[in-house]
Amino acid sequence: MKNKPIIIGIESSCDDTGVSIIQDRNVLSNIIIHQEIHKKYGGVVPELASRLHDINMTKAVQDAIFYAKIKPHQIDAVSFTLGPGLIGSLLVGASFAKSFSMGLGIPLLAVNHIQAHILSHFIENSNLNNSYPEFPFLGLVISGGHTQIIKVNDVFQMEILGSTLDDSVGESLDKIARILGFYYPGGPMIEFFSKNGNDKKFIFSKPVVNGLDFSFSGFKSDVSQFIKKKLKKNTLFIKQNLSDICASVQKITAEILLEKVQKAILETGIYKIALAGGVSANYEIRRKFISFAKKNTKCEIFIPKKIYTTDNGAMIAITGLFKYKRNLFDSIHTVPYSKFKKF
Template sequence: MKKKPIIIGIESSCDDTGVSIVRNREVLSNIIIHQKIHKKYGGVVPELASRLHDMNITKAVKQAIYSAEINQDQIDAVSFTLGPGLIGSLLVGTSFAKSFSMGLGIPLLTVNHIQAHILSHFIQKNINNSYPEFPFLGLIISGGHTQIIKVNDFFKMEVLGSTLDDSVGETLDKIARILGFYYPGGPVIEFFSKNGNNKKFVFSKPVVGGLDFSFSGFKSDVLQFIRKELKKNAFFIKKNLSDICASVQKIIAEILLEKIQKAILKTGIYRIALAGGVSANYEITRTFMSFAKKNKKCEIFIPKKEYATDNGAMIAITGLLKYERNLFDSIHVTPYSKFETF
């Protein structure tokens, strides 16, 4: 009987230290250590992030192996995020992965962070346990990225559109600061939006050609609107908080859906896979599910919340898919901070 490979995945692209063990697409463990210190700075401080990764990574690996109920000698390969991300944080993960690989004498598998978000949909026991068929459109919406990607195969992907400025996650965080919230602001906006009227306030939608995005104008419109209203009433935010949050989310969801509709017309592909931390946002998922309900040809795939945000499982599943195809990497690889191409 053929042995089912066991892969460890290490994620350290930003401020979360994620380590996961997968066997035959099944997640055996998925450990995430969050860095809460960044809240008081209003955003991720790169130097602090890399230091805390250095402190947390060994502990996360030990916890992942223990939770998976395996011995480290059973691991067949180590996969890790090579980029894009914060270079200091990536260096910590890269150095550890290389040492782990050499220490156990097992292969090394490098992973593109954005690609891994998309391939998280192929983790076994995902929602409905169904996987998107190729080709499909991947919509990456996270703290650092907003992109539409045509996915032809596991490792054949093409970027159709990207944000020209802020990502969706950055936009939500910046609007949250305007409202007086701490970082990360997206989940707080979502929380207060639940009891709000999403039609109460209307904000401008940026006009951008093709399948690219822009959120800076939208963010500025929200800021100017709130400043104007605060001059009239110092308690405007307090009295209208839920409605503001709901209205902001509604416009963002509409912008994303309108671009995806254009992508469907351009490609003729009706299978859409959301990915990235912001794909867990209720208003966005509700908007896309509603669209699919009205358009029977359309299929929407949404990852489980624990696989939407940065995590080791998405790195491990991508590593497993590379392992199955003998796509191993050299010990001499170096991390990269910016996304260029797959």
Template sequence: MKKKPIILGIESSCDETAVSIIKNRDVLSNIIIHQYIHKKYGGVVPELASRLHDRNIITAVNQAIDSAKIKKNQIDAVSFTLGPGLIGSLLVGASFAKSFSMGLEIPLLTVNHVQAHILVHFIKNANINNSYPKFPFLGLVISGGHTQIVKVNDFFQMEILGSTLDDSIGDTLDKVARILGFHYPGGPMIELFSKNGNCNKFVFSKPSVNGLNFSFSGFKSHVLQFVRKELKKNSFFIKQNLSDICASIQRIIAEILLEKVQKATLKTGIYRVALAGGVSANCEIRRMFISFAKENKKWEIFIPKKKYTTDNGAMIAITGLLKYEKNLFDSIHVSPYSKFKTF
């Protein structure tokens, strides 16, 4: 009987030191060490992030191995995020992975961070359907750094159909949250306060962008201008209307995303849609996509369970496993990259 490989996955593209071990698409362990210190700076400080990765990575790897109840010499390959991301943070993960690979004399597997968010759906029972999406399908990647619609033909055959022309959806939510007085990260706070709000109370303009691309800078400016105008009339406007403002913002954001994906389904004739990335944890976005899919029987929707939405080692490990099965190994001489490249 053929041995089922055990893959170690290391994710260090931003401010989470994440390590996971996968066997046969089952997650044996999934460790995340968060860097809460960035909250006081209003955003991730790259140099500080890389220092903390350097401090945390050995701990995270040891915890992952212990939690998986295996020995390190049972690991068949190590996968790690090559990019995109913060270059200093990526270098920490890459250096450790290379050393681990050389020390155990096991193969090295590099992973594209955005691709891994999509392939998280191929972890066993990783999404709300507890099933794998069939190819081809459309991936909507919505996170702090990325907003993209991707046509997924196979595990490693992906084509970008649309991207943001300016801010990512996650960055937009954080910046809008700052306007409302929330600290970083602000996106989750908007979601929290929206739960008791009227999503139809305020209307914000939707950016007009041709094709399948996105733009959020105009939306962000509109919210800022609206709030400033209302504060001139009533200095307590935000405090008195916070829940309704948050709910209205979330509704517009969800509508923008859904409308673009609808266009993509009509253009491609593909009605299987998989959400991915940290912002796919947002309850209003999830609700709107699920509701639309129920009303439109052509649609089949896949949404990751919340523990697999944010940056995590499991998405790196599953991508590594899929590459391992296809013998797509990498050289020890590869170098991390900060900006997104083609898949």
């Protein structure tokens, strides 16, 4: 096994086709092909997503190899997302990875999508502070499909401390955005319009949930009912108050996440926090956590650069690299799974 292995990572858990090539921890190429068609349907259509992965995958792999300035035979192993995610999309990525592995005669590395989001922090220069979190640390995974607090003891020793009981934070924001008239994905639109808003203008309730679990369904319903009542009195309410609504939604969302993490810190005594997942790109959430760390000098926050927050092949490749170095190879018969499994 050479000192600086080259790994290709294939990500196809949802609607983004991501392919990346890394050498050791350095990203040589990182290709992401977005599927814009889902905007007109207000959310990801699973059958369309898998069809487009099938169309986009070959080009993404070819581009990744081209921009990495390597030849296919130089690749030491292929890693791919095994789950969780949309089963049709996962099958496309898995099938391509298996064929790639057999064609080149190289090892196959199956990767857990959530684990990969957390381990993206170990890509060279992937964090805003350009450093790696030391074990143990707390991972906050926030995305369109997941909201979890995870205790990370080692690369492959992770323990879920809390999860959402219903909607994920990203799903909740997208549903609120739909009420406001935004197209999918709506979370970034809420963030955009919040920048000029008064985040104290409207007060929304925070769900009361025991332990370290989350609930966003009640919060989403509270916002929805509030807006519906206001619209009955004034049909222009959203238009006249859009920025303030968005800012108020952002404020409560960030506070819910931070308060749970603060509780996790008290329970575990761990002061290193790593944000991960698409929603970790949100400006207000980042601002809240950075502000908390400045006020609490024992606390250290790790925030990924935005390119590594959304689904991408680099996070799959880095996780594959860790498996490769530990000889944790997978069988060609490994089957993708849609629902979350234990680490």
